[in-house]
Amino acid sequence: MGFIAESSSSPRPPRLPHGTRDSRKHTPKPDMRGLYQRAIKESFVKLHPRTAVKNPVMFVVWVGTIVTFLMTLNPNLFGTIQADVNQQRLLNGLITLILFFTVLFANFAEAVAEGRGKAQADSLRATRSDTIARKILPDGSITEISSTQLRRGDLVKVIAGDTIPADGEVIEGIGSVDESAITGESAPVLKQPGTDIASSVTGGTRLLSDELKIRITADPGQGFIDRMIALVEGAERTKTPNEIALTVLLAVLTQVFLIVVATIPPFADYIAKFISTIYGAEAGNSLRAGASVAILISLLVALIPTTIGGLLSAIGIAGMDRVAQFNVIATSGRAVEACGDINTLVLDKTGTITLGNRMADEFIPVNGHSLEEVARISLIASLFDDTPEGRSIVKLAQKLGVSADIDIDKAEGVEFSAKTRMSGTNLPNGKQVRKGAVDAIKGFVRSRGGRIPPELDAAYERVSRLGGTPLAVCENDDIYGVIYLKDIVKPGLRERFDQLRRMGVRTIMLTGDNRITAAVIAQEAGVDDFIAEATPEDKIEVIRSEQSQGKLVAMTGDGTNDAPALAQANVGLAMNSGTQAAKEAANMVDLDSDPTKLIDLVTIGKQLLITRGALTTFSIANDIAKYFAIIPTIFAAAGIGALNIMGLKSAQSAILSALIYNALIIPALIPLALKGVKFLPLSADQLLRRNILIFGVGGVIAPFIAIKLIDIVLPLS
């Protein structure tokens, strides 16, 4: 009969790391003042040919604008026109103006996204400023230099109140560090050398107490915050594979339409000659006028995918920006995009799926011992254990009114190690008290000639089936019982894993726990698969095995032993509280050190890809309406006037309406490009159907209505 802790039924909601996601303060909010004024100025700067040539679709529009401008100056530049020259000049002028604004709007979209990225970079930059560092010279003396002069490998001394000058690793001293400048978390973090997690410090954070000796691990400008600044500012922005594929598609479409439009005049001339003989010279001239250079340029601009061409880079920059707002530092746009293609998530159990701190919930006596005896031995075994688990055992034992009754000054603590898988206390009378994994304690007892009581396995199984971690306790060769360490699955995770499953993402839980415990937790959390009794090597093995099936894998990690797996994974998310090795191996670093954020990153990545796909579909679907607006009206003389299903007033009005729509749709879609298409956790098929309906069918219908409305409003006959 065991003792059940009453405190476990407390109605208080479980604590998430650093509070709930919504309540968490992220990196200093970017200053967006003057963003639009700067963007307007920047959109004119981007008209420079050297910049314009980087966007193939808009460059074609830009060249078209120059040609129509020349035709505004001289309407007869490419052939003598039959119509009124002033009227033609006015039409050419209007076309030039609309095309110019089309280019300007596309530049504006990019400039707004870049401006937001720059503001984000400025807020990141504000977290680190030049400080005076106390560099320790080889002879042990200290010299004060600027933090920008520090190099990788330098040793610095930081005392309470100082700002840590650069990213580094604590090699001496213990001190609490305020990391709120980068994480928003106000509680100080203890930093000390040797430990896997707590030895790494970030430049720009502040030491609150004591003093530390730090080895610098990054050259100036090479810290991970510096890399992120360069990335969000666009200085090191290289095209992602998806962007490259889309650029090729847009270039192909533009090329096809360029060839089609450039070859229209000979056909038009041939048909005009034919029509002239039947309907008279006027009909033929009307057809030739329809194939005039300014109108052909308008047709080309209306047909090429200007909407997505103008918004493509803005979508990519906004995606990076969203990741930065989430307090995650990505070292490449490729990593953000890869998040959207992830097939498998490899997650650690502790800290990711369950709350990090396992709490002692029950003592289960075996071998004829009483509950008080097990509690006392457990208390003695945990006297030197500073982990949350150890403290919870002490608390539970004290709650039972048990005391250790030993001279603690003469006792010796035995630390936990991965090799022995147990910890404990060596008593002054020579007795050894241990607690640890049941297998490890069995081995310890057997080595001292002890007997394994049959109830031990039953207690072990019982705890495992409850999803808890069983720890056996013994004194020399005598096993006293089992401690039930209760694991709490983070609230809301089951729903999120369900969402991921619907999106086609498989989740694998890795845990050092035994198979029964792992199975119970896996079922409770709703993960698709689990690997029990996993070693760090298993992580890299599972990643390799998934990748060999052509899948993209994401994982989180914080320890040095996670570094190879983080490097192997397609998306490796390291915790900011993790070691420098882990952070360098990963392609993303979470400043909040919240492993569940990987799930949010998958959502952001998918949203980025969906937004790009949706706007591409919309842009191409728009062509149908523009084609029906322009072709039947300019070639009405050829007998295709009946195709003017929108009933547009005239050829001029149809062209201007289609071009005005073409130009205005770019700024109209800027908010969507920056915010991203609303993400719904649906399967790939459902998402495809939904987006084809909204952006495909919508992209066909919307321009029909908009062009007709513009045609009605335009004062042209």
Added chain:
Amino acid sequence: MKYFYGQTIPAIEQITEIWLTWRKQKLPLYLFLAMCFNVAIAPIVYAATNEQLSRTQAWALGLLGLVTVGLSIYLFFVMFVPEKF
């Protein structure tokens, strides 16, 4: 000989300087090359249109053709080396 070198070397220097300036400013160079190329194309356009176009119009149309072909080559370049754009 002295006279010959005295006149020629500054001329070569000037040509080199102009060439280097052109290499820095690519757009004027491309426009200049297009104009040169159009010297061959414009007469063909003029001849092909049975004098329906004036010489200026034939010249402009030749240039427009070159711009169109240039754009087409540029788009092929984008297709083959998209990461540069």
